Amino acid sequence: MADDDLLEKVHSLSDLELAILLCLVNREHVLISTPPAAIDDLVQELQLIASKTFNLQSVVVNCHPSTTLEDFACALLLQPQQPPLFNATTVSRSASPFARADSYFALNSQPNQQHRSSTPLSLRTTTPFSASPQIAHFVIAKNLDRAPRVVQIQALELLRTRRIFTRTSVQAAPKQFVFVPVLGAASGGEAHVTAHLNDFFSVAHWHNPDDGYVNLDEAEGRSDGEDATASTESVVKKGMTPSTALISDIDISHLAKLSQEVQIDVDILRYQMNIISFLRMHRAVAGGISPAATKHLHQLVKSLAPLHKLDFVTPALVGLAVRKVYLHRIRITEPEKERSMQWGSQLEAVEALLEDVGPEEVIEEVLEMVTAPP
Template identity: 35%
Template sequence: MDDLAEISSLVLELSDLEVALYLCLAAREHCRIDATTDNINDVANELALICTNTFELSCVIIDCSTATSLDEFCSELIPTGAKRSAGPNNADNRVVNVVIAKNFDHVADMIQLQALELMRSKKLSTHNGFLEAPADFLFIPLVMRKSEHDQPTLNFHLNDHLIMSHFHGSRDDFVYLEESNDWLSDGQLSASSVVRKSQVPPQKGHPSIDRKALGKLQQAGSRVTMGADVVRYHQDISVFLRLSRAVAGGISARSNIYFMKLSKLLAALHGIDYLTPSIVALAAKKVFRHRIIVANPEDDRSLQYGSDLKAVAQILSYATPDTILDSVLTLEAPL
């Protein structure tokens, strides 16, 4: 079995959250997960179980709030029991592989920027010395949507460094939690805790993804090709999003790089070595949804030339990240 067939066969056995993490770990980029008010705790616990069982990575869930301080945030990044030292290369200062920051949009902007520094440089300076993240470090802001079209706000620069977003709704499944007799959200577990593999029994028959499997997806993605017509379609989506009167910003140069990177990984995930318009459209929804800044009627340029504010507000009343993407993706796709 070749790598593409092996990858596409593996994906069929994974849940949507596992696929999201599979893509991000292969891309060595970070992602954002959106949940609802009812299931955010269950999503956090499911992500932790996926990290420890499917990917065999250490993981921590940090319960954030407006009262979370920088020292509290940094102290949660290191596994329980590890002693800090000032030495930047000390193993005790190693950050866990995956950080799930629940309600991260509630913390101060300064903490979000420190998280960005850790994502970019894999190092973070604290009062107690340096924290160092592993090569396969993954940071996951887990935020709550109050409604289907809600757009929780993160720091602009942090948000721009997240390759994709994924929404896990109340009706979506939880592979590991549903196999357990006790739903973790109903138990008396600490909201902020480190989950280790020894704490959770692996699910029988469930696939395990090691670094070799991640490398195969990464290499398969790099070999994906695209025709000139698909390249044009790819560029048109970015341009139309930038020019949309309903978009005030967020479609950055970095988002275009991520758009291409994720498109190729998704093609490999589907078992093909070329890009199709449908895969490009899927990648657009994953890459741009959390980036789109919806324009305010009072900032519309047409007001400078005599447009009525109420009329502009009525035109833009439909505008949400989802409807904006749907309207842009009505572009005629190449055959």
Template identity: 35%
Template sequence: MANVQGIHSFEELNDLELAIVLSLTAQQHCIVFADGSTDHLLRELQTTIGNRFAVQSATVSCTAITTVDELNESLLVIDDSYQRSPSDAGETYADSQKIELGRAHHEFPGRRHSSSPSNGLDNRTVADIVLARNIDLASESVQVQVLELLRSKRVFTRTAMHTAPSGFIMIAILSTPGGRMTKHLHDMFATSHMHEKMRTGPVQLIAPEPLRRASFMQRSDIEQLRSLAATVHMTAEVAAYLHNIVLFMRLSRYIMAGVTPTATKHLRCVAHALAPLHGLDYVPPSLVALAARMVYGHRVVLATPQTERSLQWGSDPDAVSRMLEGVTVDVVIDRVLEDTDAPL
């Protein structure tokens, strides 16, 4: 713990950097969205990954006409780790690939991509981090293929099978804050984050080299955080508190479809991953509450005056409609946390 915090001060990271660190530590996928155009958000994520993390990334922009073959090809990068040294990691991983799917234009800045290396073997692999822009706009067949990738950690092209690296994560950039993917794919993303645009001017695409090397998070740092998260202790009282939050979420009259078992698994995983980022080797109730806001924010489907459950027992529709006025997902989660007694 001391070694990781001595190199990286997590208090100084911005919101996107913290979201990426948390996802890499928990080894879970996340959703990021922002008001307005996703162009600025995509550039910030690409810059953050290139300047701060020693990982390979791929960027894919989906459209309604994206095909499965285009998606599969866009996920792959050259597996060149065997020919890189730690001293040039800052130069190696700062670049990311970008493919605009559904268009004739393909762009590969800073990295050579080929499906036919000189040795005749396809040595490509799925990138460590995949930025999936507008994935909610993709066709159902493409989203099913993404779901298969997240579940099996492998993808098939016409020539080979390619596996995802250990700790592979996908960051979905939705077209709108309220955008939703197919049901099962949406549930595969553990956390969600609303990013507010910075007001300090345009994004700096490449940080100065000395700053990049000083702030770079190496793969060993990420592995250490994962090891620390795996050894985090959760008491029986805190585990019961987490369980009660799940029960209250399922019983809330404001939530139409309840919450899934996958969400419960993600809640426990994210709570453990948050502990080392706060310098702790145990999970306090406050981190469980914080994890609940991250895990349930994109999952909760609010009840409507037509679907609220008390209507089955004769509630007045007008009274139900007035009760639901002004209720948001954040309000529902806050009420659940207020109604759940935290252990002392």
């Protein structure tokens, strides 16, 4: 069970920070969406989360319809800092009192004595050590859904193999590696990327701008008057004290170990499978309830338990995990393809039934239909 100090740090995190933490614990990746007008603030907040909360180096990949594979691969890399050049003429030492003026070791050698020249014998002393660039630990792919299909497939290959081919080399992803697409959408259920890449993301998170930007507000020193305009119903309010927690690699490894020790009762497992079946058979769902989603759901419920100081899974944790795992996966069917149309339903009636129905509504309806174990 996690110690109280670690739990106190975890409970002080914002929703965005918790989403990143769960991905680091499970070695998975998260898709984050927000209204298009707020996407720049969200990207800055994620950069601060990477550096302040998890001490990870981040890069931002700005995607657009003309992004090439080379642009994408180069944007993932952190350029190494070059060490200062070694200059032999700046090296000084105290002269020996026993050195003669005509000595080989004299510092004030005569210019006509070639063997006393202070010129470096090799160019190696003036050449800096060349370090190859590395893939960043925290990659923010802004507007990845706008990138060409080939670029999104390249992103899938990076996540699947944890390496990417550039023009001159093969770059491997670091041990702690999180890939975060940031998409602009009207709701979390409308944020998608290419189908196979979309299914590879373990969870999705919708960030409402009214929930605030904890680290960004702290960095910019926004006034209390601006903070007071935040929604009073938000989970993370702008007026709250910003999180100062720093989650180390040791903390992440400890939480990962605890999640592997979590037990799932057979009734909870049956409840979990019933939810999956009801989602798959829902008349508004065209697809998205994949085997990969089932694996991610099982993984997420086990990693949520230690954060609540539990070593077992509860129905409430299953409901929370379902909302995160299937938000970006569920695809709503078109009225013409709704299954009751095969038995003579009127198109107008089906259109009225599916109006304003999205993944969020489907998930909530299924959670109400499936009876949770006592």
